[in-house]
Amino acid sequence: MSATKKSHVAALTFPFASHPSVLLHLVQRLAAAAPSVTFSFFNTTVSNQKLFSRIKLHGWDNVKAYDIYDGAPEGYIFSGNPLEPINNFINATPGIFKKGIAEVVDETGLKITCLLTDAFLGFSVDIAEELGVPWVPFWTAGPHSLSAHLSTDAILRTLASAGKAQTVDRTLEFLPGLSAIRASDLPIELLNGNYDQPFPKMLYNMILALPLAKAIVQNCFDALDPIVTNDLRSKLDKVLNIGPLAFPSPKSSSEFEDEFGCSAWLNKHAKASVAYISFGTMLTPPPPELVALTEAIQEKQVPYIWSFRDDPKLPPLKEFFERTSDIGKVVPWTPQLEVLAHSSVGVFVTHCGWSSLMESIACGVPMICRPFFGDQKLNRRVIEDVWQIGVGIKGGVFTKDGMLNALDLVLSKETGNRMRANIAELKQSAEKAVEENGSSSEDFKNLVEIVTSQQDVL
Numbered sequence: 001m002s003a004t005k006k007s008h009v010a011a012l013t014f015p016f017a018s019h020p021s022v023l024l025h026l027v028q029r030l031a032a033a034a035p036s037v038t039f040s041f042f043n044t045t046v047s048n049q050k051l052f053s054r055i056k057l058h059g060w061d062n063v064k065a066y067d068i069y070d071g072a073p074e075g076y077i078f079s080g081n082p083l084e085p086i087n088n089f090i091n092a093t094p095g096i097f098k099k100g101i102a103e104v105v106d107e108t109g110l111k112i113t114c115l116l117t118d119a120f121l122g123f124s125v126d127i128a129e130e131l132g133v134p135w136v137p138f139w140t141a142g143p144h145s146l147s148a149h150l151s152t153d154a155i156l157r158t159l160a161s162a163g164k165a166q167t168v169d170r171t172l173e174f175l176p177g178l179s180a181i182r183a184s185d186l187p188i189e190l191l192n193g194n195y196d197q198p199f200p201k202m203l204y205n206m207i208l209a210l211p212l213a214k215a216i217v218q219n220c221f222d223a224l225d226p227i228v229t230n231d232l233r234s235k236l237d238k239v240l241n242i243g244p245l246a247f248p249s250p251k252s253s254s255e256f257e258d259e260f261g262c263s264a265w266l267n268k269h270a271k272a273s274v275a276y277i278s279f280g281t282m283l284t285p286p287p288p289e290l291v292a293l294t295e296a297i298q299e300k301q302v303p304y305i306w307s308f309r310d311d312p313k314l315p316p317l318k319e320f321f322e323r324t325s326d327i328g329k330v331v332p333w334t335p336q337l338e339v340l341a342h343s344s345v346g347v348f349v350t351h352c353g354w355s356s357l358m359e360s361i362a363c364g365v366p367m368i369c370r371p372f373f374g375d376q377k378l379n380r381r382v383i384e385d386v387w388q389i390g391v392g393i394k395g396g397v398f399t400k401d402g403m404l405n406a407l408d409l410v411l412s413k414e415t416g417n418r419m420r421a422n423i424a425e426l427k428q429s430a431e432k433a434v435e436e437n438g439s440s441s442e443d444f445k446n447l448v449e450i451v452t453s454q455q456d457v458l
């Protein structure tokens with residue numbers, strides 16, 4: 001009797017913001033490409049509840065989600081500090097994952113043959129070594145921020161020698177492809193160099209671990225920024241650019257299903273006339289900025305569709321939403337990719353999260369940028385100064401004049417058309433990358449090979 005061989009991939013999430021949903025998206029694509037492989041998806045209970053209230057795993061026979069402990073001490077009450085749950089989680093790693101994996105191996109009788117994880121979880125390299133399997137980290141942000149993180153020591157040394165006065169405007173021309181990036185665009189966790197704190201320490205440990213990975217996956221495509229990609233490939237073993245991970249289906253430019261009626265509302269508007277507003281899964285701008293943003297929209301009478309995370313019946317936006325109900329639609333959640341792909345959307349007002357950025361490129365929609373933290377300022381710089389497919393708000397925060405000016409630029413014929421032409425070009429390159437033999441499709445095949453290369457004999 002011949003022995004049965006089986007691959008079993010453990011996917012480990014960083015359970016905050018859109019990180020789990022991006023990793024799940026990748027797992028689902030892999031599961032479809034390799035139906036004989038079992039995928040176990042490890043995420044905290046709270047994050048799984050949120051994630052699977054929107055996404056269903058029915059029909060994904062080879063993907064199973066497992067809950068792990070989130071590290072919160074007994075009796076813990078959230079203080080309102082967003083870093084607190086992140087620190088609790090980090091302090092409980094890697095133990096929570098090791099325990100989860102051991103239980104699942106016990107339950108299924110299937111040994112783990114590959115570890116696919118959020119790149120933030122640099123400690124996974126040790127788990128992979130203990131298990132004797134390859135580690136494949138997924139960097140869910142962009143190549144520019146990965147490049148900056150990998151050069152943390154060089155950046156800190158250069159800034160220290162530049163002297164305080166020049167530091168903020170110091171550009172990173174000593175790093176290939178990053179000459180437009182300024183020190184002030186960098187994530188604070190990278191700049192502060194304080195590795196006593198859990199999150200900066202986790203990021204620093206990640207950059208020490210990445211060179212030991214079997215391959216590193218990114219949600220981008222080669223032609224997006226070949227200089228940065230080539231530089232990364234010179235420093236890391238195998239960088240697989242498999243994006244854009246999310247691509248609109250050809251028919252979604254006019255019709256799609258959604259529980260809040262976005263499609264029907266968008267169908268009533270003229271081509272490229274609507275502003276889509278969303279600040280991702282974690283953020284709402286502070287009240288004074290919200291007011292400034294709404295004043296500009298109202299003055300300009302721009303039709304808008306807003307994915308609003310907070311309660312729209314509370315001040316300061318309640319009255320604005322009521323006053324502008326003839327030109328606006330506010331919903332708690334949109335099928336964002338389909339909304340962006342709709343022909344009536346002309347501009348995306350965004351916080352510059354990486355998935356949003358890639359979706360905007362995949363749909364060819366220019367952006368108005370109001371970045372907040374992490375990689376977002378760096379992404380804004382690339383959007384505005386390198387690719388010229390959007391514009392930042394003058395002064396960095398929403399003011400009525402700043403927003404009016406940004407709307408004028410993006411919706412105008414001259415500057416707006418230039419941005420639209422630039423983003424159309426990127427969109428075209430993205431389409432080529434995901435074609436049958438395109439660079440992203442080839443890298444994806446490579447990834448499938450890696451995650452299925454090791455098998456356990458049953």
Ligand SMILES: O=c1ccn([C@@H]2O[C@H](COP(=O)(O)OP(=O)(O)O[C@H]3O[C@H](CO)[C@@H](O)[C@H](O)[C@H]3O)[C@@H](O)[C@H]2O)c(=O)[nH]1
Nearest residue numbers: 017018140141280281282307333334336353354355356374
């Ligand atoms: O109504 C909505 C709002 C959001 N989304 C989706 O939610 C995701 C949001 O992702 P992203 O734009 O990356 O924002 P965040 O969730 O804020 O992402 C975090 O993680 C990213 C890396 O993965 C970083 O680039 C960001 O700075 C960080 O905040 C996207 O896929 C959107 O399509 C929807 O589908 N509908």
